[in-house]
Amino acid sequence: MAEVISMEDIRATASTLGIDVSNIDFDSIRLPPGEDFGITSDDDLHEEDPLEYDSGFGNIIVVDNLPVVPREKFEKLEGVVRKIYSQIGVIKEDGLWMPVDSDTQKTLGYCFIEYNTPQNLPCQGGCILYTSFCAPDCDFQNIGYWQSTGKCLGNGFLLLRSNSESKIAFFAQGQFSVVYGPPDTPYDEKLWNTIPLDNYCKNTTFYASFYFRNLYYPEAELAREKTNGYKLDRAHIFAVNMFDDFDRFMKVPDEWAPPETKPYTPGENLQHWLTDEKARDQFVIRAGSDTEVLWNDARHLKPEPVYKRAYWTESFVQWSPLGTYLATVHRQGAAVWGGATAFNRLMRYAHPQVKLIDFSPGEKYLVTYSSHEPSNPRDTHRVVLNVFDVRTGKVMRDFKGSMDEFSVGGAGGVSGVSWPVFRWGGGKEDKYFARIGKNVISVYETETFSLIDKKSLKVENVMDLSWSPADPILALFVPELGGGNQPARVSLVQIPSKEELRQKNLFSVSDCKMYWQSNGDYLAVKVDRYTKTKKSTYTGFELFRIKERDIPIEVLELENKNDKIIAFAWEPKGHRFAVIHGDSPRPDVSFFTMRSGSNTGRVSKLTTLKGKQANALFWSPAGRYIILAGLKGFNGQLEFYNVDELETMATAEHFMATDIEWDPTGRYVATSVTSVHEMENGFNIWSFNGKLLYRILKDHFFQFLWRPRPPSFLSPEKEEEIAKNLKKYSKKYEAEDQDVSMLLSEQDREKRKMLKDEWERWVNDWKRWHEEEKAERQRLRDGEASDEEEEYEAKEVEVEELLDVSEEVLSFDLDQE
């Protein structure tokens, strides 16, 4: 429907307005608000205006299977239909049309209903985000908010309409120009097919990103959804369709044509970054409007740019769990990027107004989420979830419903669902995903994308579920029921058999939190219990040994039962865990192991560190090392601790730090200050043992994410062998490190020498001038000869030295001549 108007038409339009388009300097035209330079709005012109547009029929539905009624009953039927459909949304004036057979004067058994497209949503239909407008030195507010008129004028011209003022503007080849000011031209859909998605041009006065989305008519769609199958009476069950769908389905050819088999073309190597010669890791950062992927070049103590793009995403970016894709989020859906050399767009996933995304652990599937404001403010938000196949971009399954259905266990209400709604389980095979509902657990399997055994698991009052990271085992938490008559319980359920492996009843429980160890070997359940008076709570742990026979459970209580638990974390791939307990501002940190000496079946304490300024724990992904961090209130205190040796390696501070992330290898750590604060924004890179390697400051810093790596191909035995013979293997790398460090100091020396020489040259130039002006200065000083002040008589000697230098310069000049 995007009508393309030729340049001829523009010129014709322009000439009727007395504008010679070819002479317009688009940069120079910028009308102040309210000023139209005498080019008044001309309604006649508007009528014959070639800019008339076609609104589309997206907000029309067709209701079929209505009773066929004679003239007398027409109004009654119309009243009934109007009543049903105006409950869902506002029907446009004259928007209900029930055709009548001209011969029989009876209705035909169907009618058309057109809804008003709501005007309150700013981005209804194809439009441009005002935030996407940006000029290098200009506040975007000054530009105002512009809507696409839906007119693509060819040659990359696009006609825009201002929301606040009656103005039309051109956006063309990166130049944004207000041209004249009348008509209230509505916009058009499907423009984002005619115009490249990110049509911004740099190095011009203005540039803008174009984000168009398909028209979305919530009311018409909702009406179809709600009333399709509506029983007016037994004989009349409504069949409701979108008007546009008729067109679409009519176009489907009757005869099946065999699909063309396309020859296989090998794709890009999406794992290319793993083959980096220097074995470096990548990370992505988002600051201001820029998103940038960089190498962490720790040897050179700086990041090395890989790829950078402005307005790459509209809200956030996210790596897929194995690092293959970088996902961006836009108004019209999500997209993934990757590739061997640059970041190309690999796939798009259409989902209007998507808010949240989540990959399955094996990155086969992508779940997208959006919530939509109801047309009736008393209703709850509507929630739409799509599960896409990442590689093909196909929707494998969609889920729609009200917010209430999806917010069990989470905060619920307007604030939203607890994300992710679907929890992926069963290890890296992406076999199952589960969702918690009211009194049910729904487990889906990805082979058919339907419920296992076609039915959900009934669990009365279930509050929380958590998958083992490695096996298809679900841990469920059910709180107390019947005022304590029925105890709270944690149970482990095997999928797909739905068999309960183990269960533990717990009394006087106020809350439970479940923590899985990364291999699924152990499950720790933190249990907050009421004291006898019910006035306060205390905390204990239930430790499940999943891999042992009958899954033995052990109870761990801290020495001081009243200690508050501030943080808990398992050692990745290991058998130890750390707990921060006690009272702020100086809580204690304790380490425990699940294997103690010969007696492997008992948990025991390794050590307690007293009075630490810490409120968060960050284990190295390789285990062994941990950072005890005092974020936020603790100003960014960092303690790098070696749990094997039970000793502190380093203490440091990244003032105001908000986030900490280990690189996937456990070699480096990034601490960052994101724009929660307005100051100090940026990130630091540290070595695993707490040496600050480099520091980058970026204003409006939003995100720092290491690119994850897929698991190593080496067997555990091989890894152990390497660790044992590390000396042999590390030689080569140490030599490389040495070379780099030599090169660096050499480069540094050269750079400094260059800077000094440059300065020297400038100083000499200055002196020459200064010397030439000597007489003039003397005159200004009423004949006083010396340039120096009295107190520094001694310096006169040095001036003589200086003259020596000057002589050299002069002789240099002589050479020139």
Added chain:
Amino acid sequence: MMLFSETAESALVIKGPQGRINRAIWGPLNRTIISAGEDAIVRIWDSETGKLLKESDKETGHKKTVTSLSKAVDGSHFVTGSLDKSAKLWDSRTLTLIKTYLTERPVNAVTMSPLLDHGQQPSLGALKVQSNHIHIIEVVLGGGQDASHVTTTDHRAGKFEAKFYDKILQEEIGGVKGHFGPINALAFNPDGKSFSSGGEDGYVRLHHFDPDYFNVKI
């Protein structure tokens, strides 16, 4: 901007720049006047006619209000500090940008050591001075936090710190903390052995350099 004669009548009024002019100094031979202020542009004027001679470039120049401007002892160059979190060194004659010093904070005041000029190594008594120091003060904030707001901020968050940069290498070489409000004024003792700072906190602080300072080598 007004020039006054000895009789306290204005001899010359120069108009043009937008916003407040924060600093104006005499150029070489008193032939020019160098000004800078809220519009972020450094200008050189003819002190006789009031004609605008030179203007700093928009691309390379400051992006935000110039808060401070300080001349080298010999007048050959001067340094400007700006809320754009940088300080810049300029040629007084040509207004050529020579150096840029980047920092984390808006710069409120800036000054240069009087000792260390022109890459020579002057000896001062027994002290041997080897490096060129530029001295930059910077204060809290991205974009116009006023003094009343500052009191609500942790003094460490404010970073009310005097920072030292090597004039030639443009590298940060040290910092002096102490104020619990933004620093608004800075001056070296003419002998170069100490400096003073004045802050929003109402204090003037005198700092004496350690002997080490005069032997800094990078």
